[in-house]
Amino acid sequence: MIIRPEQMQIFSADVEQRFLRQLVEELHQFAPWHAAILGDSGLETCVQFAARRARRYGFTNRGPIRLYLQMVFLLGAEFDSDPLLPWAGRILADSSIDGQTDRATQLYQALGEYLTHVAGPGNRYAKDALRRAAEELAHDFDAGDRDLDQLVFEKLQYVYPEKCRYAGDEAVHASIRSAQAAAGRNAAAGARGTLLFCGLTFAVGHGFETDPHLPWIRKTLRDPALTEDRLVERLSARVKTYLAHVITHVT
Numbered sequence: 001m002i003i004r005p006e007q008m009q010i011f012s013a014d015v016e017q018r019f020l021r022q023l024v025e026e027l028h029q030f031a032p033w034h035a036a037i038l039g040d041s042g043l044e045t046c047v048q049f050a051a052r053r054a055r056r057y058g059f060t061n062r063g064p065i066r067l068y069l070q071m072v073f074l075l076g077a078e079f080d081s082d083p084l085l086p087w088a089g090r091i092l093a094d095s096s097i098d099g100q101t102d103r104a105t106q107l108y109q110a111l112g113e114y115l116t117h118v119a120g121p122g123n124r125y126a127k128d129a130l131r132r133a134a135e136e137l138a139h140d141f142d143a144g145d146r147d148l149d150q151l152v153f154e155k156l157q158y159v160y161p162e163k164c165r166y167a168g169d170e171a172v173h174a175s176i177r178s179a180q181a182a183a184g185r186n187a188a189a190g191a192r193g194t195l196l197f198c199g200l201t202f203a204v205g206h207g208f209e210t211d212p213h214l215p216w217i218r219k220t221l222r223d224p225a226l227t228e229d230r231l232v233e234r235l236s237a238r239v240k241t242y243l244a245h246v247i248t249h250v251t
Contacts, residue, residue: 024040027047030073053080075205091107114166152176156198193228199239
């Protein structure tokens with residue numbers, strides 16, 4: 001039997017679709033509480049997003065694509081350009097790395113080192129940071145006469161010192177600037193909005209506005225009925241709910 005080229009293309013597409021469906025099933029084990037919220041449709045969106053992004057860096061094999069998807073769930077949709085994660089961008093853009101297997105291996109090793117220093121043994125550092133973040137959200141925020149940038153920087157240092165230390169002061173300030181720009185884009189540039197956006201950028205990545213595995217953020221930001229105060233209030237309430245859910249499943 002002779003297989004025509006167009007038949008080979010259909011076969012390859014079918015194999016790829018089966019692999020993407022397999023990744024959706026694996027997410028039920030890798031991120032079960034996210035999977036319960038997103039459902040298969042939402043998970044499919046995340047898988048397709050991650051696969052497209054992974055291909056930008058030459059990842060076409062199953063292992064590298066799977067790793068990229070897992071890093072999206074761990075670090076945020078745009079972890080490859082996050083100022084708090086410069087090691088990821090460096091590895092992905094390093095032209096001296098020969099082949100996708102070596103690149104994925106280096107990325108995996110760097111991720112392991114990062115989690116060791118930032119999440120800590122048994123996720124202890126991450127758990128403590130979650131509790132401190134919940135305490136901060138429970139209090140009304142008033143910057144008073146203080147410099148807002150410095151106050152935000154100090155709060156991030158208090159909530160998650162290990163993450164700040166690993167990233168370095170320059171990267172933390174870059175993250176704050178990224179969050180301030182996001183707050184401005186969403187008409188939430190007041191003190192409360194800026195602090196909230198800085199916290200989100202720091203916690204779930206600087207691409208949180210459109211992150212497919214955090215659709216509730218995008219939905220809130222795109223609600224035309226919300227004024228600045230109501231937007232910040234609504235988003236803050238949803239962050240509190242999300243944080244309580246995370247604490248329940250991580251601790």
